[in-house]
Amino acid sequence: MSFSNDPVVKVQDACIFQDNNTVLSDVNFELEKGEFVFLIGRTGGGKSSLLKTLYADLPLRLGQINVAGYNIGNIRNSEIPMLRRKIGIIFQDFQLFPDRTVAENLTFVMKATGWKEGSKIKSRQAEVLMQVGLGSVGTKMPHQLSGGEQQRVVIARALINDPVMLIADEPTGNLDPEVSQGIFRLFQDINKKGTAVLMATHDHNLVKGQTVRVLKCEKGKLLDSTKEKFEIKTNLY
Structure with missing residues (x-):
């Protein structure tokens, strides 16, 4: 399956539901390979x-x-696990197993997505942990790590299968501003290597001053900064 010419995401005339309520209607946008896009809104x-x-x-x-x-x-x-090998998903609340080491957390995901050889598992774990700046935490438990370090582990987990895109839902929501900036720079570094990033955030201080594209959920519509002008307020909740 090749993504060289096709958008990573293509949405046409979609309605997005929450339970039985329509929260977004007439949604149309594309996300190209290697693109970085913010998603903001109340x-x-x-x-x-x-x-x-x-x-x-x-x-x-x-x-x-x-x-x-x-x-x-x-x-x-049966195809959903295969879809999620192509994209890495990063949550605000980390979702690490508290009773397993960092390595065991990564191993669980790797085995669930088809990794079998122990030597290859260890080698790939070392690669992704180094990529997020955590080369020596494999034997530590999540509670022994700071919030920023735990989020880096989550990003490493999302990178395991070399995804074409990262979807990040409020990845800095539980972190202080300085740590948030470090996590954002990590996403920028990953993006520069060719991985598309779609990041939802309330931290509009991250968004301001950036030249990347912004999508905004507003009054049931999805606005696109490449098509419409809109205000980006600081920390809009």
């Missing part, structure tokens, strides 16, 4: 619901969405 405005629809955690009821070569509207349950 709490409850549809950011998380949009992301969950992209990685098939919420059903697509109206419209067309293609992500990493998969038709989300017609995706089978």
Whole structure:
């Protein structure tokens, strides 16, 4: 499956639902390979619901969405794990197993996505931990790490299968401003190596001053900074 010429994400005339309520309607956008895009908007405005629809955690009821070569509207349950090998998902609340070491957390995900050889597992773990600046934490438990270090482990976990895109849902939401800047720079470094990034954030201080594209959930619509002008307020909740 090649993504060399096709967008990583293509959304056409989609409606995004939260339970039985429409939170976004007439959604149209594309995300190109290697692009970095912010997703902003008020709490409850549809950011998380949009992301969950992209990685098939919420059903697509109206419209067309293609992500990493998969038709989300017609995706089978058996295909969802394969979709999620093509994209890395990063959450605000880390979702690490508290009773397992960093290495064991990574191993669990790797085995669940088809890794079998112990030597290759260890080698890949070392690579992704080094990539996020955590070369020596494999034997540590999550509670022994700072919030920023735990988020770096989560990013390493998302990078395991060399995804074409990272979807990050408020990845700096639980971190202080200085640590948040470090995490943001890490996403920038990953993006520069060719991985597309779609990052939802409330921290508009991260967004201001950047030249990257911004999508904004506002009043049931998705606005695109390449098509419309809109204000980016500081820390809009």
